[in-house]
Amino acid sequence: MTHEHTLHLDPRVRQEARNRLLSAKGHLEGILKMLEGEPYCVDVLKQIKAVQGALDKVGEMVLRSHLEHHVASAAVRGDTQRMVEELMEVLKYR
Amino acid sequence: MTHEHTLHLDPRVRQEARNRLLSAKGHLEGILKMLEGEPYCVDVLKQIKAVQGALDKVGEMVLRSHLEHHVASAAVRGDTQRMVEELMEVLKYR
Amino acid sequence: MTHEHTLHLDPRVRQEARNRLLSAKGHLEGILKMLEGEPYCVDVLKQIKAVQGALDKVGEMVLRSHLEHHVASAAVRGDTQRMVEELMEVLKYR
């Protein structure tokens, strides 16, 4: 979805999201390494859950920034309906 | 946690889990690429959710295999308590 | 939390939420009835999950109304920080 330049992710949040995603990627590579051996199922499940926890944290950061910088000012811009539809879609359970 | 050789992840499930995790990793690299530009917050949130969904699928595969090959035969091995404790821990919400 | 009269739940949404919660309550009473007999565990789990689904729907309705009527105009009222903090708290995983 193309947006005027104003609706971009806050640069500081963007950088921290990158750092966290890089570590989540490293973690994921660790699980791939594990799967080369003969891992115990529950150990694999725990590692997957840890990566999901890290992704949750990134999602929370981006969501907070979006609420603050974009959703809270929707009425001023006049795009409340679109902001709310998008957000309800992305907040639905996986 | 060290386990007798019998409690390993089924080799076929292990291979499919590897393939799916490799694609999740590629997806995650896509988000990192996105964050080099000026992405719109909701687009980032959607991509994170897609990676979460892929990880959910891998988790479900490993869980099913564990239930079938290990938990269902716990009473025969005599390690029901440990199997149940581990499973309840890993099934808790993130 | 006391709020000026303007920050109330939209009356139409409030009525629909009441109706849905009344039916969720009836459903819950059904589970209680079930537990007077000798139910099979998985049947109980399915019924609990159905009530959770109904509560999810009510939550989604109230959230949508809150985003539309209150969060989207936070910048106009000047209470963006509080709106975002509250929302992040309530959106956290159970």
Added chain:
Amino acid sequence: MTHEHTLHLDPRVRQEARNRLLSAKGHLEGILKMLEGEPYCVDVLKQIKAVQGALDKVGEMVLRSHLEHHVASAAVRGDTQRMVEELMEVLKYR
């Protein structure tokens, strides 16, 4: 699903589940009361989440009992496939 008498919910777990569901029902009635007035949206969301938390706890209790008393002995009874299918179904995200 009809089951031999052996596959019933453990009586002690059944009683505690009843008690917890009774209190969840009381809590739900509290939200209904709230909706008769002019509640603030986030207060309603918090109460719904609290009821869901209580239902999660009941679900966890019933699940633990099912794993211990039924799933762990599936290989002995010879109904592993059915036990696993049912469990995977009920464990899926709402």
